Amino acid sequence: MIPKSNRTRKKSSQGSEQNKHRRTRSGCYTCRSRRVKCDEIHPICERCKKGGRECVYPDISTSTKQGSNSPPQTIQAGAQGSPGSSWDEYEDGLERTPLEATPSEDEIHKMMAANFGTAPKSNAHCSSVSQHMGGQNNTAGTGSETSPPGLDIGASPTPSTEGSVGYLSYQAFGTSRLGTTSSPSVISTNLRIDWSQLPPDLQFYLAYFYQNLTHLHYSLKFDPGNVLKTTFLDAALRNEALLYALVGFSAFQRTLHNSDGKIQDFLQYYNKAVSLLLESLRKGERHNVGTLLAILQLATIEEFLGDWINLLGHQKAAYEILTELYTPQTIMENEMSRVILGWYLRFDALASLMTGSEMVLDREWPSYAQDFFEQQVSRESTNLNWKIELVFAQLRLIAMDMSTVFAKNGKEGITHGQLFEEIEAIGKRIEAWKTQMDPSLQDSRYLVTDFSGAPAFDPDDIVNPYMPGVIYGGPLWVMNVAAIDWHSISLMHLYQTALTIKTQPSRELCLKAYASCQLFESVELWPGSPPGTVLALQSSLGISCSFLPRDQRHSMWARRKLATIESNGYIYPYTFRTKMSEIFRDRSCIDWWLPNDEGYPPIIRSIRKFVEERSSPAIDLPGEDLRDMKQIFASLKLDDARSRLPPFVFKEQGVIPEVAVVGSQTGWAASHLEPGNMQDVEWLNLAEGGAYGLHAGQGPRGLDQNDSAHRLPQRGFPQGG
Incomplete structure (x- = not known):
C-alpha cells in the first residue's frame, strides 16, 4: 500500500476537525x-x-484491575506533571502509527527464501505464533527447560580473547577478581528459552537478537544479569505484541547491516506489533508486564526511527502502566523490573531534556532506587555490580532534580535567590559524584593502555582517543558510560545555569565537551568495546558537539561521528539535523552529515524518507516543544553572530585542572572565531589528570612529546597542535 502524503492527511484531518469528538x-x-x-x-x-x-461494552473492572501480586495504586493523572492522556488518545496515536508499506505476500516469500532457503506457507507465521502462545500465560516468567538448537543461554555472544574481551565475559572476570557474590548476578544459566515451535522467520530474528544485540542497543547502561537475553526474551514468548515488537527491532538492526536490506524487511513485524497492542487495549485486557515491555520496545523503535513525537505518546502510556503495576518499592524487587524502571526513566529524561519541562515520574521512584542500591552496597561491600548500579541511580536522581529546578525558572512562587541556591546545590552533587566515588570503581588495574587492533590515528582528529589511561576495560568498562553521562549532565547544568542567571557560560563547558568527546571516541575505537556502544552514547555526544568550537576541523569531526551513529540505525529527527546544520554553518547537513552524501547508506536514506512522510503534527504543547528540542536549542540563537555559545579558554599562567583545550591570546566567542581562523590557536598543558578525562601534559589530543611507547596505531601522528 502506498502511504498517503502529509498534505493529504493534513487536509482530511482539518476537514473533519469540526466533527471530531473526544472518545x-x-x-x-x-x-x-x-x-x-x-x-x-x-x-x-x-x-x-x-x-x-x-x-x-468493555469491562471497566478488568482493564483497571491490579495483578494478584501487584500492590493497589491509584493513577493520579494530574500529579507531578503527569501526561494526563486518556487511553483513547493513545489508541488514536497507535492507529496513526503503523507504517503503511507492509510488504506484499510475494515480497515476504522472496525475503523468506533469501534468508531461510524456503518460503513459509501463506499466513503461517501468524497462526503458528498464536498456536504456540495459546498454552502460555500472557505474562513474563520463566521459560521452558529446552534451549533452541545451537544456542546456550549461558554462553557469551561476544569473543573473550585477551585482546578483545566481550562485555558478558567481564562479569565472570569481575567475579573472580573483585569478589562479586550475589544479585545482580553474573550471567544466568538457569533460564532456558525455547522458540523452536515458532515460524522460521521469527526464529531467525530471535536468534539474530540473541547473538548480535546487547543492552547497549537499547541505551540501557548496565545489565549484569543479562536480563535482555533471558527474562525479556521469555516475556516475549508469552506476549504476542511484545514478540513482534522485539522481532521488529531485531529485523530493523539486521536490515541495517544487510547490503540488500529494505524497509519492508522489518515493517511487517512492527505493524503487527502495533496492531496486536491496539487490539489488546481496545478489548480492555488487563495490563501486565508484557504490555509495558511491548510499549517500551515500540518506543525504542520510534526513537531509532527519529519519530520523537510518537515516542512521547508511548512514554505517556508506559507511565500509566508502570504506576499501575508497581510502586517505588516493588519495582526494585527483581532485575527485570529494575531494568524496566531504568528503561522508562531514560525516555522520561529525554522528553524532559527536549521540552524543558519536569520529568513525569514522581521523585520517590528514583530516590527509593538510590536508597535501595545504597543498602545493597552496605550489605555486600565487595559486590562491584551493586556499586555500579548505585552510581547510575545517583546520576538518574541528579538528572531528575536538575530538570525540576530549571523548570522552575520564570515561574511564580520561587525567588531568584532560592532558585540559585537550588542550582548551586545540584552543582555540588554533580561534583561529589566524582570526588566521592568508591575507590573500587577507579581501580587503575583496569585502565586501558593498549589499543592494538584499533584504526590508525587520524591527523585531523580533535582529541587523541588512544591516550593510555583514559578509559577502563574489564569489569569497569561500564564506568566509561557512566563518566560520559556525568559529563553530559554537568554540561547541561553549566549551560542552564548561565542562561538562568543571564551570564556568559563558563570555560568549563569547553573543557567538559572536549573530555566527553575524547571518552566517546576512545570507547568507540577500542576493540574491546561491546556491540551497540556508540548507540548507547549518542545522546551524550549530541550534547557535547553543541559546545565545540565552530571551525571546520571541529565541525567535520562532529559530523563524522553523527554520521557513524546514524549509519548504525539511530535516525536523527529533522529538527535536530536542522539545528545542528546551523551550528556547523552548512545546510547540507539536513540531508546528510557529510559532504556529497559520503557514506550515506541507501537504507538510511529510505528510512528517513519514509518516516518523514508518515510524521504527523504534534498533538499537544509538550509535543511541540519536543519537536523544537526546546531545552537545548531554544536559547542558542544559532543564526546570530552574537550567539550565546561558550567562549574559548583564555591562555593563562598556571595550570588548568582536568583537561587542556584550545586557547587564544584574545579569547574566543562565536563572533571572533570563524572557520579557517585557527592560526593563533595553541595547545595548553595539564598539571594533573586521571581516567574519565584528559591527562597531564597531553592536551586535548593527548600529545606527549616525551613518551613514544604508548603502543598507539601509528600513521601520521601529529608532532604539534
Missing part, C-alpha cells in the same frame, strides 16, 4: 472501532441497534 473508554467496542460517537445506552447502544451490529 471515552466507556463506549462500546463497535463504535470505538468505527470511530463514531457512542450514546452508551445499555445493553445495546442506538447505533448498534439500528445497524444490527453486535454491541459489547
Whole structure:
C-alpha cells in the first residue's frame, strides 16, 4: 500500500476537525472501532441497534484491575506533571502509527527464501505464533527447560580473547577478581528459552537478537544479569505484541547491516506489533508486564526511527502502566523490573531534556532506587555490580532534580535567590559524584593502555582517543558510560545555569565537551568495546558537539561521528539535523552529515524518507516543544553572530585542572572565531589528570612529546597542535 502524503492527511484531518469528538473508554467496542460517537445506552447502544451490529461494552473492572501480586495504586493523572492522556488518545496515536508499506505476500516469500532457503506457507507465521502462545500465560516468567538448537543461554555472544574481551565475559572476570557474590548476578544459566515451535522467520530474528544485540542497543547502561537475553526474551514468548515488537527491532538492526536490506524487511513485524497492542487495549485486557515491555520496545523503535513525537505518546502510556503495576518499592524487587524502571526513566529524561519541562515520574521512584542500591552496597561491600548500579541511580536522581529546578525558572512562587541556591546545590552533587566515588570503581588495574587492533590515528582528529589511561576495560568498562553521562549532565547544568542567571557560560563547558568527546571516541575505537556502544552514547555526544568550537576541523569531526551513529540505525529527527546544520554553518547537513552524501547508506536514506512522510503534527504543547528540542536549542540563537555559545579558554599562567583545550591570546566567542581562523590557536598543558578525562601534559589530543611507547596505531601522528 502506498502511504498517503502529509498534505493529504493534513487536509482530511482539518476537514473533519469540526466533527471530531473526544472518545471515552466507556463506549462500546463497535463504535470505538468505527470511530463514531457512542450514546452508551445499555445493553445495546442506538447505533448498534439500528445497524444490527453486535454491541459489547468493555469491562471497566478488568482493564483497571491490579495483578494478584501487584500492590493497589491509584493513577493520579494530574500529579507531578503527569501526561494526563486518556487511553483513547493513545489508541488514536497507535492507529496513526503503523507504517503503511507492509510488504506484499510475494515480497515476504522472496525475503523468506533469501534468508531461510524456503518460503513459509501463506499466513503461517501468524497462526503458528498464536498456536504456540495459546498454552502460555500472557505474562513474563520463566521459560521452558529446552534451549533452541545451537544456542546456550549461558554462553557469551561476544569473543573473550585477551585482546578483545566481550562485555558478558567481564562479569565472570569481575567475579573472580573483585569478589562479586550475589544479585545482580553474573550471567544466568538457569533460564532456558525455547522458540523452536515458532515460524522460521521469527526464529531467525530471535536468534539474530540473541547473538548480535546487547543492552547497549537499547541505551540501557548496565545489565549484569543479562536480563535482555533471558527474562525479556521469555516475556516475549508469552506476549504476542511484545514478540513482534522485539522481532521488529531485531529485523530493523539486521536490515541495517544487510547490503540488500529494505524497509519492508522489518515493517511487517512492527505493524503487527502495533496492531496486536491496539487490539489488546481496545478489548480492555488487563495490563501486565508484557504490555509495558511491548510499549517500551515500540518506543525504542520510534526513537531509532527519529519519530520523537510518537515516542512521547508511548512514554505517556508506559507511565500509566508502570504506576499501575508497581510502586517505588516493588519495582526494585527483581532485575527485570529494575531494568524496566531504568528503561522508562531514560525516555522520561529525554522528553524532559527536549521540552524543558519536569520529568513525569514522581521523585520517590528514583530516590527509593538510590536508597535501595545504597543498602545493597552496605550489605555486600565487595559486590562491584551493586556499586555500579548505585552510581547510575545517583546520576538518574541528579538528572531528575536538575530538570525540576530549571523548570522552575520564570515561574511564580520561587525567588531568584532560592532558585540559585537550588542550582548551586545540584552543582555540588554533580561534583561529589566524582570526588566521592568508591575507590573500587577507579581501580587503575583496569585502565586501558593498549589499543592494538584499533584504526590508525587520524591527523585531523580533535582529541587523541588512544591516550593510555583514559578509559577502563574489564569489569569497569561500564564506568566509561557512566563518566560520559556525568559529563553530559554537568554540561547541561553549566549551560542552564548561565542562561538562568543571564551570564556568559563558563570555560568549563569547553573543557567538559572536549573530555566527553575524547571518552566517546576512545570507547568507540577500542576493540574491546561491546556491540551497540556508540548507540548507547549518542545522546551524550549530541550534547557535547553543541559546545565545540565552530571551525571546520571541529565541525567535520562532529559530523563524522553523527554520521557513524546514524549509519548504525539511530535516525536523527529533522529538527535536530536542522539545528545542528546551523551550528556547523552548512545546510547540507539536513540531508546528510557529510559532504556529497559520503557514506550515506541507501537504507538510511529510505528510512528517513519514509518516516518523514508518515510524521504527523504534534498533538499537544509538550509535543511541540519536543519537536523544537526546546531545552537545548531554544536559547542558542544559532543564526546570530552574537550567539550565546561558550567562549574559548583564555591562555593563562598556571595550570588548568582536568583537561587542556584550545586557547587564544584574545579569547574566543562565536563572533571572533570563524572557520579557517585557527592560526593563533595553541595547545595548553595539564598539571594533573586521571581516567574519565584528559591527562597531564597531553592536551586535548593527548600529545606527549616525551613518551613514544604508548603502543598507539601509528600513521601520521601529529608532532604539534
